[in-house]
Structure formats: C-alpha cells, structure tokens
Amino acid sequence: MGPTGPSDHDGQNDPGWRNDPGGDGAHAHNRQDPQQPRSYSTGQLWSWLIIAALVVTLVVVERDRLAFLFGVLIFVVALLISVMLHEFGHFITAKKFGMRVTQFFVGFGRTLWSTFRGETEYGVKVLPFGGFVKITGMTSVEDVDVAHEPRSFRNQPGWQRIIVLAAGSFMHFVLALFLLFVLAIGVGQASTRLDVPGTNVISSIATCVPVSNKALNSTTNPCAGAKAGHVPAEIAGLKPGDKIISVGGKPVGTWDQLKSALAAQQAHVPVPIVVERAGRDLRLTVDLAVVPGHSEPYLGVTPSEVYLRSGFVSSVAFAGDQFADTLTSSASAIAKLPAAIPDLFSKNRSSTAAGQVSSVVGVGEVTGDVVQAALPWQAKVTVVALIIASLNIFVGAFNLLPLLPLDGGHLAVVIFERIRAWFNRLRGRPDPGLVDIQRLVPLSLLVFALLVGLGTLLIAADIFNPVHLQV
Numbered sequence: 001m002g003p004t005g006p007s008d009h010d011g012q013n014d015p016g017w018r019n020d021p022g023g024d025g026a027h028a029h030n031r032q033d034p035q036q037p038r039s040y041s042t043g044q045l046w047s048w049l050i051i052a053a054l055v056v057t058l059v060v061v062e063r064d065r066l067a068f069l070f071g072v073l074i075f076v077v078a079l080l081i082s083v084m085l086h087e088f089g090h091f092i093t094a095k096k097f098g099m100r101v102t103q104f105f106v107g108f109g110r111t112l113w114s115t116f117r118g119e120t121e122y123g124v125k126v127l128p129f130g131g132f133v134k135i136t137g138m139t140s141v142e143d144v145d146v147a148h149e150p151r152s153f154r155n156q157p158g159w160q161r162i163i164v165l166a167a168g169s170f171m172h173f174v175l176a177l178f179l180l181f182v183l184a185i186g187v188g189q190a191s192t193r194l195d196v197p198g199t200n201v202i203s204s205i206a207t208c209v210p211v212s213n214k215a216l217n218s219t220t221n222p223c224a225g226a227k228a229g230h231v232p233a234e235i236a237g238l239k240p241g242d243k244i245i246s247v248g249g250k251p252v253g254t255w256d257q258l259k260s261a262l263a264a265q266q267a268h269v270p271v272p273i274v275v276e277r278a279g280r281d282l283r284l285t286v287d288l289a290v291v292p293g294h295s296e297p298y299l300g301v302t303p304s305e306v307y308l309r310s311g312f313v314s315s316v317a318f319a320g321d322q323f324a325d326t327l328t329s330s331a332s333a334i335a336k337l338p339a340a341i342p343d344l345f346s347k348n349r350s351s352t353a354a355g356q357v358s359s360v361v362g363v364g365e366v367t368g369d370v371v372q373a374a375l376p377w378q379a380k381v382t383v384v385a386l387i388i389a390s391l392n393i394f395v396g397a398f399n400l401l402p403l404l405p406l407d408g409g410h411l412a413v414v415i416f417e418r419i420r421a422w423f424n425r426l427r428g429r430p431d432p433g434l435v436d437i438q439r440l441v442p443l444s445l446l447v448f449a450l451l452v453g454l455g456t457l458l459i460a461a462d463i464f465n466p467v468h469l470q471v
Contacts, residue, residue: 071371075364089167097160100151103134140434158418172396176389180319188307198306199255206300213293231300236286242275255303267297307378330394344461362462404444
C-alpha cells in the first residue's frame with residue numbers, strides 16, 4: 001500500500017487514498033501528547049500473549065516440520081521487510097521534501113507499541129500484514145488544518161510528488177537487485193563445468209547398473225530394463241557427500257580426473273579407492289561394473305553441483321540480466337492471469353498457466369518446501385533469494401500500474417495534472433489545480449474490489465489446490 005493521509009490514533013486505516021480528516025483537527029483530542037510517555041493497556045498485553053501462544057502452539061503442532069516452518073518464517077519476515085522498505089521509500093522522500101508525515105507503522109489493527117519522534121508517531125500494530133505511512137494532504141478531498149497546508153503533499157511541486165509516489169516501487173527494485181548481486185558475488189552460480197574442484201564430491205548413488213550406454217545417458221529413466229541394486233559404489237560402501245580422493249592410487253580432485261582414473265581401471269577387478277568422510281580418510285575397495293557401449297568401467301555415482309562466485313562486474317551484470325528476465329516474465333504472468341483463473345482448482349493446475357500464478361500463501365509454502373528439501377545450502381539460499389527477489393520485482397512493477405488505489409494510479413493523476421497545467425499555460429489559461437479525486441471514487445472502488453477478489457481466489461486455490469515445488 002502506498003502513503004496515505006492522516007487517520008485516527010487507533011490505526012483504523014481506510015484503503016488507498018481515503019483518509020480520516022480528523023488527523024489534523026477535528027479529532028486532535030484523541031491523540032496522545034508526544035511529550036508524554038505512552039501507557040500500555042491490558043488489551044495490548046493480551047495481544048502480545050496471544051501472539052506468543054500462537055507461535056508456541058504452531059511450533060509444538062508442527063514440530064516434525066520445523067525446517068518447513070523456518071522456511072515459511074523466512075518468507076514472512078522477508079515479505080514484511082519488503083513492505084516496510086516500500087513504505088520507508090515514501091517516508092524518507094516525503095521527509096526530505098519537508099512534507100508533514102504523522103505516522104509510520106508496521107502492521108494494522110490495534111497498536112501494540114508506539115513512540116513519537118518529533119511530529120511523527122512510529123509503532124507496531126497487532127496484525128503483521130504490511131504497514132503504512134501517513135502523509136498529510138494526499139488528495140484534494142482531505143481536510144487539512146490551515147497551519148499544515150503549506151507542508152501537505154498536495155501543495156508540493158509535481159516532480160516532488162512523483163518521486164514520493166514512485167519511491168515505494170523503487171525500494172522493491174533496489175532490494176531485488178541487491179539480493180541478486182549478493183547471490184552472485186557471495187553464494188555463486190551453479191556451474192556445469194566438471195573440471196573444477198568440488199565436483200569429485202558424490203551427490204547421489206545410482207540405483208542400478210544401466211543396460212546400455214543409451215540408458216546411461218538417459219535423463220528420464222536410466223534404469224529402464226535393468227535390475228535394481230548391484231551398483232559398485234553402493235556395494236563398496238560409498239555414500240552421498242563422500243569426497244573421492246584417489247582411485248587405484250591415482251589422485252582425484254575433479255570429476256574429469258575421476259573419469260580419467262576410472263578409465264585406467266579394469267572392470268570386475270578389485271580397485272582401491274580413498275574417500276574423505278566427516279573429515280577422515282576411508283580406504284575402500286570397489287569392483288567396477290561394465291555398461292555395454294560405454295568406454296569406462298561403471299562406478300555408479302553422480303557429481304555434486306559446484307557454485308562459482310562471480311566478480312563485482314559479473315555480479316552486477318548477473319543482477320541486471322535476472323532483473324530484466326523477471327520483469328519480462330512478471331509481465332507475461334499478469335497477461336496470462338485471466339486465462340489461468342479457470343484452472344486454479346483443476347487437478348492438473350501445475351501443468352497449466354494457473355501453476356505459474358500464486359498468492360503469498362503459495363509462495364510461502366514453496367519457500368518452506370525448499371528449506372525442508374534435501375538440497376545443498378547453496379541451492380536453498382539461491383532458490384529462496386530468487387523467490388524473494390522475484391516477488392519484489394513483481395510487486396514493484398504491479399504497483400506502478402496506472403490504477404487507483406495503486407501508487408501508479410496516483411502517479412497517473414499527478415502526471416495528468418502537470419500535463420493539463422502545461423497545456424493551459426501554452427493557451428494562456430490558469431492552472432486548473434488538483435484533479436477532483438471524488439470523480440474517480442467509483443473506478444477506484446471497482447479496482448480495489450477486483451484486487452481483493454483476485455487475491456482471495458488465489459489464496460483459496462493455494463490452500464485447497466496447492467502447487468508443490470518438485471525438489
């Protein structure tokens with residue numbers, strides 16, 4: 001949600017641009033004196049206790065899926081940070097331009113805690129589903145005290161209002177680019193190269209000895225026609241995570257070196273193999289098998305995926321490329337959304353366009369699945385970071401659509417006002433001033449209702465017909 005005008009102290013916020021005029025005059029007596037310490041009611045203490053009890057209950061009930069819950073928690077925290085950075089963008093730019101900002105809150109509903117710093121009240125509310133910033137005079141219909149009018153949003157130059165309105169989406173884009181940059185320079189990108197150190201670590205053990213070279217190279221069913229078991233690596237006692245150090249006395253440091261060492265051995269002849277497991281070297285013996293049509297004796301292991309870190313320039317390029325690709329795919333997802341709605345509750349949702357759209361509930365569940373999955377930590381961090389970055393890019397772009405009550409709708413109004421003023425100046429006429437926002441109320445309410453309806457539909461689909469990530 002973008003910046004809004006003042007409302008009552010209890011935080012009952014109207015959607016979009018609708019504001020309670022009492023914030024600057026009529027209801028001023030409801031506000032606490034900024035110089036007095038805030039007292040806490042029994043209701044606020046009960047709110048904290050209920051939240052704590054819900055958290056404890058959730059952990060106890062879902063104790064067998066703590067990794068999943070941790071993943072969901074990561075997503076919820078990331079989402080809350082994203083929303084507050086959005087609001088901070090509005091907040092800091094409005095402050096820099098001297099506009100009057102009366103509130104900056106995390107959450108909605110009953111106030112759990114708040115404090116005043118100057119004219120602005122900062123606080124936390126009971127429902128952590130977002131946040132809001134209150135900027136005086138966001139629209140032409142808001143009743144603003146005469147003393148505060150010079151610093152109201154609507155009284156500032158058009159270019160300043162445009163910057164304040166666009167700052168929320170800008171913060172989403174900055175966060176996404178930052179995550180993508182850190183991902184490339186700190187974690188690295190998965191590499192297909194087999195000549196780098198680390199590829200000699202076993203990722204998995206095969207379940208059979210393929211009956212042909214064609215079956216061996218199959219990406220769908222390499223065990224077609226083969227009997228399960230009898231895999232040399234399994235019989236020798238090799239395990240996923242083992243680091244192969246040498247084969248037949250020949251040192252091994254990469255997957256390519258492992259292939260060369262295996263090629264020098266004979267099948268069905270005991271071969272000494274040394275692996276590193278849990279920091280200790282283990283000496284094992286393996287009888288390699290034969291795969292008809294394959295030039296090397298068969299061990300039955302797959303290499304681990306290696307992540308290679310990028311330099312500064314390459315990381316910047318990676319972030320830019322990923323940002324552009326995600327922006328394009330987001331636009332495509334929005335365009336396909338109407339066609340996806342009929343398949344949201346179908347059994348084959350995952351294979352249709354409906355499998356490509358989701359609510360925050362679905363995305364949170366996918367994040368939990370990733371954290372719970374048996375994947376290397378680099379893969380988990382990569383997928384989770386990409387999910388959060390993609391979400392921020394989508395939200396930032398969607399919020400710029402020229403529809404009220406989105407920020408893009410307010411931007412369109414300001415831009416229209418400035419273009420109209422420019423045309424009138426060319427014709428020697430006075431500036432007509434602010435757009436009568438009341439004329440846009442029906443359209444704004446319609447858009448708001450459509451967004452709420454679509455969001456509810458997606459949430460219901462993700463609860464009753466979820467799409468699970470295959471990991």
